[in-house]
Every structure is written in structure tokens, then in C-alpha cells.
Amino acid sequence: MTVTAPGETRQTIVAVLVDVVLPLACYYALRAFDVSETTALVVSGLPPALRVAATFARTRRLDAMGLFVVLLVLLNLGTAAITGDARLLLVRGGWLSLLVAGWLLGSLVLGGRPVTYLACRSLLPGKAGHLDHLWETRASFRRIWRLLTVLWGGATLLGCALNIVAAYTLPVDVVPALDTGWHIGSFVVLQIVTQILLRGEGTLGELWHSPKPSHPTDQPT
Known part of the structure; x- marks a missing residue:
């Protein structure tokens, strides 16, 4: 759901790893x-939390995604301690995906601007003023971000359904690889679609290359 800045590639690779x-x-x-399935699932959730802790120690800042990772680890520990059920640990990812999908799609109705646009804006603070100008003056720009929000929210909702079905119908050891494969594959496809749509609308050209003329016929909606 983001426009990738040239200097962010290395950080993205580290985060994915x-x-x-x-x-x-x-x-x-x-x-x-x-090692038992339950213990392996809990321990395997620690590396992202350690990355968040290292980032916090360096910057003294905890963003929304970092907080989400910490809460996920705490949820894993609580679930393991209370139930010891490996399948319940697997399916918790689906319920969290449901919350994310609701957040994405709900922002189209309840928020002034969709979550996908706000995420892009927060990742490109140096371009925030230009992005806000495009949002205020260009209807096609607003339509693209609303469409992208629907696409990302719909894919997240589908991932939720697949996770829950897989967690209760497939062998436990199959689900982590399947779930990871889905997330990587859907993320890559959605990123490609995002870049194509933004390039077609003209946003990428304006952000990274020479500015294009504004669209005088578009009026705010």
C-alpha cells in the first residue's frame, strides 16, 4: 500500500527477513x-518483537506497526499459557487480519482519508505537502487511493478466511509455510498493482521525476 522511496529498499529487505x-x-x-508445536510458534514470533525493541532503543519511538507486533507477541504468550492450543495460536493471525481489514475498509466510511493514503504519507514525510496538495486538488488521485484501500482490505479479508480454514483443516506444521507464502505473494502482487495504478494516474512521475501539470478539470469530492 506504499510508494517505495529509493532509500527505503534496504530497510524493507531487513524488515522482510x-x-x-x-x-x-x-x-x-x-x-x-x-520442540512442541505450541512452543515453536511462540518462539518464532519473537524475532519481529526483538527488531521493534532494537528500533525503539535506537530512536525512542514506537510506531503503530511496532505496537501491533508487541501486542501480537503478548497475545501469543497469553494464548499459549492459558490454552496450550497450537491451532488457536495459528488462527489468531486470521482474527488479527480481520481487524486490519475492518480498519482499512472502515477508513473509507469513517475517516476523511483512507488508511492506505495515510500510510504512504507517513512513510514519505518529505513528500507529505505534495501528497496533501494532490489529495485536495485531484479527484483521480483520491479515487486511486480509495480503490487501493478496497484492494488491500479485500485481500486482507481473504487472507483471514484462508488462515482460519487452514488452521483447522490442515496439519499444524503445514500452516506457517502456507500462511507466510500467502502473505508474501499477496503483498508482492498488491505492491505491483499499487505501483501500476499510481504510475498510470501520474503520481509516481510527480513524486520522483519531473512534475506533471495538474488536472484543472478535477474538483474535490
């Missing part, structure tokens, strides 16, 4: 040593 690849590798490594 720590938040996606390392937890999956950790889970299957622990299972290879006969």
Missing part, C-alpha cells in the same frame, strides 16, 4: 529438534 523469513525458519528449525 526479520519479520517473515526468520520466524518461519525458526519455527521449522525448532520442530526439527522435536
Whole structure:
């Protein structure tokens, strides 16, 4: 749901490795040593939390995503301590996806600006003024971000359904890889769609290259 700035590629790669690849590798490594499914799921959720802690120690700031990761780890620990049910640990990702989907789609009705646009704006603070100008003056720009919010929210909702079905119908050891594959695949596809739509609308050209003329016929809606 973002426009990737040239300097952010390295940070994105590190985040993907720590938040996606390392937890999956950790889970299957622990299972290879006969660690229980529940313990492996809890421990494999720690690398993203450690990254958040390191970022907080360096910057003294905890953003919404960092807080979300910490709450997820606490939820894992609580679920494991109370129930010890590995399938319940697996399905909690689906319920959290449902909350995220509701947040995304709800922002189209309850918020002045959709979450996808606000996320892009927060990741590009140097372009915030220009983005706000486009939002205020260009109807096509607003339509694109609303469409992107529907796409990201719908994909998140579908991921929620797939996670819940898989958690209760497939072997526990299959679900982490399947869930990770879905998240990576859907994220890549949605990012490509996002870039294509924004490039077609002209936003990417204005942000990173020479400015394009504004659209005088578009009026705020």
C-alpha cells in the first residue's frame, strides 16, 4: 500500500527477513529438534518483537506497526499459557487480519482519508505537502487511493478466511509455510498493482521525476 522511496529498499529487505523469513525458519528449525508445536510458534514470533525493541532503543519511538507486533507477541504468550492450543495460536493471525481489514475498509466510511493514503504519507514525510496538495486538488488521485484501500482490505479479508480454514483443516506444521507464502505473494502482487495504478494516474512521475501539470478539470469530492 506504499510508494517505495529509493532509500527505503534496504530497510524493507531487513524488515522482510526479520519479520517473515526468520520466524518461519525458526519455527521449522525448532520442530526439527522435536520442540512442541505450541512452543515453536511462540518462539518464532519473537524475532519481529526483538527488531521493534532494537528500533525503539535506537530512536525512542514506537510506531503503530511496532505496537501491533508487541501486542501480537503478548497475545501469543497469553494464548499459549492459558490454552496450550497450537491451532488457536495459528488462527489468531486470521482474527488479527480481520481487524486490519475492518480498519482499512472502515477508513473509507469513517475517516476523511483512507488508511492506505495515510500510510504512504507517513512513510514519505518529505513528500507529505505534495501528497496533501494532490489529495485536495485531484479527484483521480483520491479515487486511486480509495480503490487501493478496497484492494488491500479485500485481500486482507481473504487472507483471514484462508488462515482460519487452514488452521483447522490442515496439519499444524503445514500452516506457517502456507500462511507466510500467502502473505508474501499477496503483498508482492498488491505492491505491483499499487505501483501500476499510481504510475498510470501520474503520481509516481510527480513524486520522483519531473512534475506533471495538474488536472484543472478535477474538483474535490
